[in-house]
Amino acid sequence: MALSNNNSKRAALGTGVLVLAGLAGTPALAQDAQQIIRDRCLACHTESGTAEAPSFSRISEQRKTPEGWLMTINRMTHLRGLQLPVEEKRALVKYLADTQGLAPEEAAGYRYLLEQDTNTVENSINQGLAETCGRCHSEARFALQRRTEEEWKYLVNFHMGQFPTTEFHSLARDRQWYQIAHNDTAAELGKRFPLITQEWNNWQKAAKSDLMGRWRVTGFIPGKGEFDAWMSAAKTSEGHYAVSLEGQYSDGSALQGEGKATVYTGYEWRASLTIDGVKMRQVMAADKKGNTLEGRMFLAAEREIGGELNAVRDQGKAQLVAIQPAYLRAGQSAELTLIGQNLQGDIDLGEGVVVEKVLSRGADRITVIAKATGAEGLRSVAVGESAKASLVVYSELARVDVTPANAVTRNGGAGSAMAKVRANYRAVGYSAGADGKPGTEDDLRLGYMPASWSIKPADEVAAHDKDEQYAGSINAAGIFTPGDAGPNPERKMSANNVGRLTVVATVADGNTKVEGEGSMLVAVQDFVRRVLD
Template identity: 80%
Template sequence: MALSNNNSKRAVLGTGVLALAGLVSTPVLAQDAQQIIRDRCLACHTESGSAEAPSFSRISEQRKTPEGWLMTINRMTHLRGLELSRDEKRELVQYLADTQGLAPDETQDYRYLLEQDTNRVETGIDQGLAETCARCHSGARFSLQRRTEQEWKYLVDFHMGQFPTTELHSLSRDRQWYQIASTETAAELSKRFPLQTAEWQNWQAADKTDLMGRWRITGYVPGKGAFDAWMSAAKTSEGHYDLSLKGHYADGTALAGEGKATVYTGYEWRASLTIDGVKMRQVMAADKQGNLMAGRMFTAAEREIGGELSAVRDQGKSGLVAVQPAYLRAGESAELTLIGQHLKGDIDLGEGVVVEKILSRSDDRITVLAKATGAEGQRSVRVGDTELAGLAVYDALARVEVLPKDAVARIGGAGGKMPKVRAAYRAVGYSAGADGKPGTEDDLRLGYMPARWSIKPADEVAAHDKDDKYAGSINAAGIFTPGDAGPNPERKMSANNVGRLKVVATVADGSGQVEGEGNMLVSVQDFVRRVLD
């Protein structure tokens, strides 16, 4: 397993997603981008094929995400002296992502990397690939590339040439690393992630839907809470949009923003917006029909501070998209907000759930006072002829899951050039389900729940070192802020403020309360990321 908020991945790919968000340029013509390659790249690369279908060595044998191509271009700039204007870089990324990108089916298992959801422990990585590749960066890094077998071999050679100490690292100095990587690993990568796939051929042939129009969006911003809004995307050129956004947080506070978006490969949405004075980034993927988008939104300054985001196109018909909150305790009255579009007709919250009072109602937002009885389980909510299975009725809260389960924060500040890297937590509630035993497959997920947040030492060593005093603190919104960088004279041998903690969420349940815990590692500054940013 590899913790996917490692230095190199966060540094290079993170820089790419921030640079890509909201890029705006004139429509890209294939011949224009190809001419840029001829003018700027053929000092090292070669061209073959026909004028109508040119092939460029070491370029045409690869496929990557927009961030992957930007990473390559930036590497050529920093290490090989490539000179490109900002507009030329934009045109190349657009062209390469559109013509040599990844299909939706090829990215769906690894979107957390594109969305900068970095506090995640990867699982299911092939042991051989974990030992040769994922020991230095995330498994998603190489899983979001497609190459010929020869190109995978060239990548091994690049690592040896650029990072000659690779063979001296852990999990390499005890074996013939280069021989294994250039034969077995390259062959395995070629088998798992080949250049030519049916998914890519099908996506190239598919009709792409323009993403202009009005979108009903729901999401979450740490420190602000859940929100719903309308987002309008006005097309300015092919694949480029001006955005405006207006809506409300769950507590009723208004939000508004505007920005720009670019779409790559026919479905990869990258947007840059300013919402209530804060610069934000959106990374989403559209479905194959172009009517749904899902991903993540985070602050431009701190990609770790963000939350999930979904968008449903307004097609002029009734549709429910969310219920906030997504749970109702049996026997208690509580407010529920139904979010959607063109919501007309009678309200039905499912078996045993009664609408006691309609508190407010519009075509896209209905708030009711509701009370539930009957067996616990999922209920389908209806408004007129639209339905959504989005409400969980439960008897008692059995357990609380803290997300992320494992997180890394980094000390910083204190007059230095490197800011602190924070982390944002949320609490998810579960009932015991049909078998009455918490922690089994029968558990009923209730959704995100408000919690009281605290920290404590991770173990006896952390308690002895008073990590909970020095390593950082967590606020009422679940945002953890690490300690200052530099030596701390209050600590033994003036050690810095790193440490290991448990993050505790305490959720009220009737007259009682239930706790859940997550892991926090407070580490040193990410020097690699700072240099590359």
């Protein structure tokens, strides 16, 4: 397993999101961007091909995400002395991502990296790639690139030239690392992630949807809670939008924001907004028809603090986008909010679920008191004839999962130059399902549930060192804040405020309480984390 919260990924790709998000301005035409390459890059690269279809060495043999191209350009700036005005950088990233990006299917399995969901554990990495690449990178780092086999070999050589101690790392000293990486690994990468794919060919030919218009948005902001809103995207130029957001949180408080967005490769949405005075970033992917957007929104200053974000285009028809909460315990009355657009007609909450009272009703938001009877399972909810969604009816909460299951935070502050790296947790509830046994495939996912939060030592050593006292604390919203940086004279041998903790979520369900646990590692500051903007 490889935890995707690694230094190189966080520095390069993470910063890329912040730099690219919401950049407006007039996009360069293809010939303009090609001319920038000629003017700025041909001191080292060469050009071939024709005037209509030029090819640039070491550039045309690769495909990357917007963040990947920005990382490459930043590396050329910092390590190779490239002088590139910011407007030209924006134009190049846009052009390269549009013409040499990744198809939706190619990026789909690794979107957690683009969305900065840093506490994700990877389980699918090939053993050979883990031993040669995964010691420093997440799998998503190289899986979000496409190259010729020769270009993958060049990348191995670059690593040897730029990082000559690579051969002395763990899992490299006991073997002929360079020969394996150059011959075997590069061939495997060329096979798994080739430059030419059918998916990319198909996407280049596909019609791309303009993402301007009005969107019904649902999401979660740590410390504030779930929200629903209308998002308007007004086109300012090709691929660029002015964005506004207006809605409310689940507690009824207002939400408002505005900013800018850029769309790369025909579906990669990157936005920078200020919401209620706080700078936020959005990273989402549009479906092929351009009717939905899915991804994550997070704090601009702390990409670790964020939550899911979904948007559905307003097409003038009735749509039920979400139900908050999406579960209802049988035999109990509870408040449900139906979120959508053009919600007209009768409310049908499914078999055995009755509306006891309508608290409020509008065209895009309906709040009711409902009660369920009957067997647990999914209910089809409808408003009128076409607006449909699913509600889970359950008999008893059987288990609680804590997400993320594994997290890394880092102490900081206390006069140091590096801020603390926090984490935010949520609790996911499950019923036992048809077999009545929690922890099996039959478990029925209920969704996110409110919880009370606490921490405890992860093991006997952590208890002996009083990690729960020094390593940090968790608040009522599930946000963990690590301790201060630097030696602590109160600890044994003046140790840093590091530690291994278990994060505990306690969910009340009727007269019972169910607990779930997650793992927390509080580490020292990330001293090798580079800022590339």
